[in-house]
Amino acid sequence: MKYGRLRRNEPGQTQDATVGQAEPPRAPPIVGGEATAPASAVTPKLDAPRTEPLENIPPDAGAETSEIPPTLYSRFEAFEFLGRGGMGAVYKARDFRLGREVAIKLLFGADPELGGSMLREARSQARITHENVCEVYEAGTADHVRFIVMQLLHGEPLDKARSAMTLEEKIRVVRQVASALHEAHRLGLVHRDVKPANIMVERGEDGAWKPYIMDFGLAREMGDTGATVTGALMGTPSFMAPEQAAGKVRSLDRRTDVYCLGATLYDVLAGRPPIVADNLAALLQGIVHDEPPAVRQIDRDVPQDLEAIVMKCLEKQPSARYESAKALGDDLQRFLDGDPVEARRQSLGYVLWKRARRHKGKVALASVALVVAAVLVGAWIRERQRAAHQATLSREIGESVKEMEFFLRNAYGLPLHDVDRERRIVRERLLTIASWMDTAVEISVGPGHYALGCGYLALQEHAEALAHLKQAEAAGYRYVGLDYSMGMALSEIYKNELADTKRMEGERQKQRIAVIEAEYKLPALVHLKAALGGKIAAPAYVEGLIAYHEGRHEEALAKAREAFEKAPWLYEARKLEGDVLFAMGRKYGHDAAFDHEKMSHWFGQAGEAYRAAADIGSSDPAVHVAMCELFTQEMNGARAAQKPLRPSFAAAQEACGRAIAASPATGLGHLQLAQLHSHFAWHVAVGDAPDEQPEVAIAKAIEHAEEAARRSAEGEPMAWYIVAAVWRTRVLHASDRGLDVVPAVDHAISAYDEALKRDPVFVWALNESCSAYYFRAQHEFMHGIDARRSIEEGLRRCDKAVEIDPSFSYAKLTAIDHRLLLAEQMVAAGQFPRDVAQEAETLIEAFLQQSPRSSVPHRFRATLALIEATHLLESGGDPTPALLRADAGTEEHARLAPTSTHNHNLRGRAATIRAQLHFERGEDPSPWILEARDAFGKAMKARPNDLKYRVWGALVETIALRWAVQRDKASDAEFDAVIASVLPLLDVKRAEPRLYVALGEIHELRGRFRSGRDADAETEIAKGLGFLTQALSMHPRMSSALACKGRLLLLRATVAKGESEAREAAKMSLEAFSAATRENPLVERMDRQAIETARRLAR
Structure with missing residues (x-):
């Protein structure tokens, strides 16, 4: 590194690092506590693992003297790089004023407290004048870099x-x-x-x-x-x-x-x-x-x-x-x-x-006797040599393990910083041990694997740790700490595997939990209980861990607190306390047992325990990840209780940030942060945080999710699932607002496919990708694109999810949703969706048998009945029976989900069909218009940004205006009011053609109203055709838009002043009606009178 760019402090040690060499060709210089080595490769001994201290970090290859502060050149010359330690570098130099060789230690990037402390201590050492104390000549700061000048020594x-x-x-x-x-x-x-x-x-x-x-x-x-x-x-x-x-x-x-x-x-x-x-x-x-x-x-x-x-x-x-x-x-x-x-x-x-x-001669006889005794027991000693050798290895390995554990514990106990550097050093030590094992004798296999297992356990790489500990056990290795280490590794793997079961549902989830309990939980308990029979440092902690895994939360809580009281440096005991309290609070977070007050009580205590653990283990990422998860669940609970989300979201964000700061290279902190933002974005998008901006929340969630995916392990599906889920949130947000969903749908499906590539039986990803295909199909349907392929692919994924887990209810509901969309598409084409409706009804009934308390199938049943009623109305049949079935479904849905906005939507749509039915019969539709207005008004109040309620509301107003125009009771004020309620929706380009069709119909009716008063109708005709042009640009074959265009052109023909002009407009009207009829044959029945008039004028 060039001078002028100060090094970032590399925390993790309580003293200066040293640079060592195993069996150097000659004794290297010893300078102020740092044994330096050349920058060449170091070859460890093959008959034992390398055991020099962990702080003996090899110097950077090709280190340069350019990092030396220029000011020092005024005092010293002949700088020669000797080695690099954790806090800086050491150089040999010559003090040309005093004519002596010295060692200069440069302290790069030390924080003010630590760097200042080191200089004070160097000056303290300089006060000691003794032939057996390394002499410190000077300590100070040069060009913002702290330095210590010391006696240059040779030795070991x-x-x-x-x-x-x-x-x-x-x-x-x-x-x-x-x-x-x-x-x-x-x-x-x-x-x-x-x-x-x-x-x-x-x-x-x-x-x-x-x-x-x-x-x-x-x-x-x-x-x-x-x-x-x-x-x-x-x-x-x-x-x-x-x-x-x-x-x-x-x-x-x-x-x-x-x-x-x-x-x-x-x-x-x-x-x-x-x-x-x-x-x-x-x-x-x-x-x-x-x-x-x-x-x-x-x-x-x-x-x-x-x-x-x-x-x-x-x-x-x-x-x-x-x-x-x-x-x-x-x-x-x-x-x-x-x-x-x-x-x-x-x-x-x-x-x-x-x-x-x-007087040693006088005791020679006793010495002879001892020699004879030694000969007699020689055979016994030889038999024990093998055991003694392994004991020696065990002791040496034990020292190495302790050193690694202490090194990492010390790193975790430092102020918040990136511990990946310290972890890298330990990994290098483990690689050295592994290399030594490749050439070691058989007797060394057990101790070697034990050391590797303990090292990886300290690194929190539990699967790797367990693999080595099992090999140590298989090699016949018996050591007091083996049971404890295996129990801890199995315990952590069990927790991680249990978290992964959240990707599953129903019976499959239960079966998987049973498998991991047999594979990890039960053996963990066996090993931990066996460890209690030996001499371990914190038996109360182990007892608490056992009680926690066995569901005895009160006992686990007491043991965790006892362990910390006896060992106040054991922050893991405070974390265990937090885990137990978190689990106790989670019991009140489920739908059936939701109790926000009780949940908050336990979560609050869990947060205090985690904070206490973080005060000691400030740089242990696992503590901060646990806090982040706690506050994420607290935020979800606040949403369910209709409380503000921001406080718990901010606390979770901060905890996740600390987890990432402690270990930015690993994916866990990034994954937890992405999950937090995914939840928050969803809550904001669906309106649970009205003070937040959905686009901002979604954009931040996408950013964090994609970062988590970049840092995730190759086979890890969860990060990609979160990426997909956030893009799906954007799909829902765009769909509600009538915006283009295609880019977000494509991103979501691509990410779901990445997750499924890594876990082909990930039922949540299958179901939600099925849902993403639903939105793609809906877009295609609304834009005149054949949606059958999207529906088929979506249903294939839903069916696969149900095949994997027959009890997975969400996939069954999404599959019904696809069939409802298909039925709606068929009705728009003038077809009665008999077969699709029967399939949907069969699925709805089966779901009700499985989940009789669910409100969703009743909503689907009401929606299906409304789709059938629409077809019957347009085809001239009687929609009343279907409407009564819709009413029954709506009533049951409202009973089970009284606060759902869907109740207003279902009621409003039924009232709209009834209003249209009464209008066609020549009966006053006003009561049903009023009911529809009331229903959609309540829906819009609950979901002000959801475009579909406003489009339905506009369609209701067209019936009201049509009734008023027919009775010659319309007024410009009524038209102005309706248009004013719709025009604000044109603030952005909407991808919802029905909005523009509704505006076209409003201007068609206003044109008819004005033509009856000899007023200017052409302005309204032109405006109406302009809106229809926008609708047809999205869906060129949309039958309702073409039919409205036909009526507007017919109106132009009827108000035309010249016969040829009228004939031309009538011909264009017929062309539009013909195109509409090709898409939906029922248009001919619904617009029969207009079509006949157009034919007459076109002759």
């Missing part, structure tokens, strides 16, 4: 060098470190992260090892009670003192460093830390509560005095440890000198034993 970490050291050399190194720590303590500093990796050693010319205590990155002034940078646990877990593991920041003092140095000495002697566990939670609990095994239980060659010194350092109570690092160093010196150590009681036997040690 103690954990790497210890294999080349004798026992005495190890003790001398630790004693010198104790002396260095004492100097730091004397100046009021506590290191807080003493460990083998932070002690660098180099051989002097005399061959002696010289240590340097490194990285005071966690150091604090004694008595400093300020918060840490992250507010999380600080230090390396395996070497933490109990007060550190318990998070008691104010209790840390120089005796904390005594413990850490004792733990370091323990590790150097025994080859493992004092406390080991299979996961971080268990490790922290063990450090606080468990006594470490004595060193000699691990290695009998360790002298008892040395064991006593180590174990005194590791006392749980600080007061029982050495009072100071100096006291520890003095006791180590006594050991080296052969004097009695203070760590052991000065009993007579002890003093005599110490003197006997100086």
Whole structure:
């Protein structure tokens, strides 16, 4: 990266990252706590997985010196890139003023608090003058980049060098470190992260090892009670003192460093830390509560005095440890000198034993006896070598697992940031382990797969984790944490699989739930209960998880709270509490049991629990995804209760945003955000949020849905389903407003097909794509295009959905909708839809048998009866029986769904047909006109943007005007009022030809009205023909438009002043009537008188 472009802070570590190399060709430079390596490839050992710390990130290939602040060139020269860490880069340089080589650490992009803290700590380290402390020469800021100038060292970490050291050399190194720590303590500093990796050693010319205590990155002034940078646990877990593991920041003092140095000495002697566990939670609990095994239980060659010194350092109570690092160093010196150590009681036997040690010849006989005993048990030892080797591997793997878990837990505990970088580092570690396993012996298979499983579990990649854990189990691996890890992986997979069943319905859903319960839930419970039989860190958390999965919510709630009380850093316990409360509230969100007050009560508590979890696990995306889902359901509940949507929508939006910020590369946060916007757009589009703008909501929903699809896994159908659902919302919105639906329909069908490509039995996608084809067919029908192919394809999808799940009711209803549309199309062509009507009636009756409480089939039955009544009216039959069936269906629908707008629509359409019937019989249609106006008026009030109610209302007004004109009681004021109510609908181009036909008929009637008064009729004729031209441009063969055109041209013929002009207009009228009759033969009956008049005038 070039200088001038500051790096974004890469959070995830509580100290500067280090850059390490496995088995380097020579010891690389050691600079201020960072072991740097060349940028060349690193080859790990093949006989064991790579175990250097996770923060040892390889430097960027081809790193350039161009990122060095220009100001530094005024002081330093000969810059040479050494390595890159988590917070910046390290360069070797020459201070040409002082003539010495130095190491310069550049801190790129550190946030003000963290960067400032690091400089303060560097300056604190600079105060320490001791031969065993790496010297800090300078710390400051150059060109807005923080830097630290340090002593340049060569050497390697103690954990790497210890294999080349004798026992005495190890003790001398630790004693010198104790002396260095004492100097730091004397100046009021506590290191807080003493460990083998932070002690660098180099051989002097005399061959002696010289240590340097490194990285005071966690150091604090004694008595400093300020918060840490992250507010999380600080230090390396395996070497933490109990007060550190318990998070008691104010209790840390120089005796904390005594413990850490004792733990370091323990590790150097025994080859493992004092406390080991299979996961971080268990490790922290063990450090606080468990006594470490004595060193000699691990290695009998360790002298008892040395064991006593180590174990005194590791006392749980600080007061029982050495009072100071100096006291520890003095006791180590006594050991080296052969004097009695203070760590052991000065009993007579002890003093005599110490003197006997100086006369080794006198105890030679005892040594011989021991050798003989060793020979006798040799065979037994050989038999146990295999088990011992696996135990060693298990311990090493366990340390690696703990490190990964701690690394990610620390990352999740940092302020909100992108954790994908930290996850990538862990994945690289897992790849290293996997590569090692390819060449490892059989005995390593189990431990290796266990490590991989735990790593993927920490990454929240549960399917991958389970696969490796099962392989570990199959390899005969038995480890205390295996049951716990398998239980957690199975539990999370069960939750995810259960969420996927929302794509299903009825029996198929029940069958799928039974399968995943057998495959995931029951084994999860078995493993979690088995884990309780061992030693785990938070048994109450596991008990709560078991109770949650078994539906014992009250017990689960109590256990989750107990777990958090005992382990206040375990934010997963607060999340579990939120999950339980969320589930308790969801019981009141279903239609039959909907109770918004109770639901809100539990959801409110769930939100508090999730927020508490997020306060600790600020960068864990899973917590924020759960919050987003909670607030999304809260919004849906508010809609059902007719409450404002915006507050819960905004809260959900914010939670989803945090989930994406925590892990932008993964699709889950994007998917949840897309689902939120999809729900919101739907609610707005159907009028449940009148203060919102539908187009804006839909556009945002499309944007987020398509982003979720781009980031979704290859085989994941849900994101594509949401894309399709949002486009379908736009279809419904456009259809209601009489706008062009074709582009949105095409997008919706394409996205549904993508979802079905990934899940061919996704019944929701099948049903809704069937619905999308309904809207395409409706558009084709209204525009003179043969809709049969669209109807057939739609029905094929509905039928497939029902075939997959015979209980899936929605697909059955959509299939009936298609048949009603087909029946309507046949009536428009003058045909009686007998066969289609019978099919529809059979399906309606079958649905009623399945769902007797549903209102929809009664609406369909009423609609079917109205379609039949329309045909009977136009064909000269008696529509009364059909109208009575429509009335019965409407009444039953209103009983079951009293607030539905469909009730007004059905009542208005029936009244319109009755009004037309009375008009044709010469009877006063006024009562039915008034009823139709009332019904459509109420529908328009409920759905002001739904065009179909306004079109129906306009048709009612044409009957009223026709009745008034026929009785010579019409007035310009009446016409003006009707036109004024319709003209506002022309604010945009509508794709609804019936609107323009209605306007054409109104102007036809006004022309007739004016012609009867010798007024100007031509203006009205021209206007009417203009509107019909628009209708016919959309549907050139629309029979009602052609018939109205014929009547308007006939009117022009009747008012024409010249005979030839009248004849020409009459001929054109006949052409229009002929075209209308070709499309609908019933036009000839309905307009018989007009056609006969046109024929007479055309002669």
